[in-house]
Amino acid sequence: MKNKKLGIAIFVVGLLVLLYFILWKEEPTKLTEKVVVPVDTTEEITEVIDESKQIDEFILSKIPGGDEVFFKREQFTGHSHDVTTEELRKETMQFVYSAFMLQDVDQLTVAFSSDSIRSLKKGTHTVIDLPKVLADFLKLVNREGLLEKLEYQFKLDEYDRESNKGLLTLLYSDGIQILVEIEIQPVGDEEHRAFEVITPLSEIGKLFE
Numbered sequence: 001m002k003n004k005k006l007g008i009a010i011f012v013v014g015l016l017v018l019l020y021f022i023l024w025k026e027e028p029t030k031l032t033e034k035v036v037v038p039v040d041t042t043e044e045i046t047e048v049i050d051e052s053k054q055i056d057e058f059i060l061s062k063i064p065g066g067d068e069v070f071f072k073r074e075q076f077t078g079h080s081h082d083v084t085t086e087e088l089r090k091e092t093m094q095f096v097y098s099a100f101m102l103q104d105v106d107q108l109t110v111a112f113s114s115d116s117i118r119s120l121k122k123g124t125h126t127v128i129d130l131p132k133v134l135a136d137f138l139k140l141v142n143r144e145g146l147l148e149k150l151e152y153q154f155k156l157d158e159y160d161r162e163s164n165k166g167l168l169t170l171l172y173s174d175g176i177q178i179l180v181e182i183e184i185q186p187v188g189d190e191e192h193r194a195f196e197v198i199t200p201l202s203e204i205g206k207l208f209e
Contacts, residue, residue: 030156031167035090037097037150045098045107083193085162089154092184092195096168097150103138105131112197113185119200137201140208146172164195180204 092111099107109117120133141147147170154166168180184195 030160031153032156032162034151034153034169035093037093037152039149041094042098042101045094046102046104088186088193088195089184092197093150093152093168096197100138100141100147100150100170103135103142105134105138108134108138110196112199112201113187116196116198116200119202120205122202134201137205140205141170143172143176143208146174146176148173178207180207 095107095111098104099111117130117134120137121128121130149171151169151171152166153169155163157163164185165181165183168182170178170180172178180199182197182199185198186193187196188194
């Protein structure tokens with residue numbers, strides 16, 4: 001009798017475990033295909049940033065002490081109304097790649113949101129040199145010139161639509177690969193639409209410690 005009850009109990013437990021895996025097991029995250037950011041992206045992005053800097057520097061020249069102001073760069077590239085979301089995402093990833101490759105603070109501030117950038121200041125009550133902190137962050141990510149390539153993917157939702165959450169893969173010449181989970185958000189107006197990364201730079205920096 002005891003053996004029969006034990007057998008039934010084992011059967012019930014086994015059935016519950018099976019139902020759990022069938023009904024409640026979380027589906028693996030679905031991602032878009034990997035996209036490799038072209039190496040020659042850095043030249044194109046640098047030209048865009050130079051145009052932006054000329055506008056910003058003119059504005060700051062009219063402000064007392066403007067040469068000491070830290071200025072977050074914005075994308076000033078106009079887009080036609082038929083530009084796709086995929087193209088805008090790609091452009092943002094190009095800014096990320098170029099900033100990491102060239103260790104360019106201006107390009108970094110275009111690619112990432114203000115809150116993302118300010119995350120590097122949290123936890124300190126002293127005045128810090130933000131441009132220097134950002135330069136140190138880029139040096140950390142670049143790993144002394146070993147960064148070779150950046151690939152990106154975006155997660156798909158339950159309806160297979162591309163979400164704003166994605167995955168960067170940073171590939172280095174010594175064989176190391178670092179995966180970075182990111183989230184982006186749309187910014188700008190109809191004429192100057194873009195995306196920026198809202199993932200805190202402080203969280204990304206922890207991956208390199």
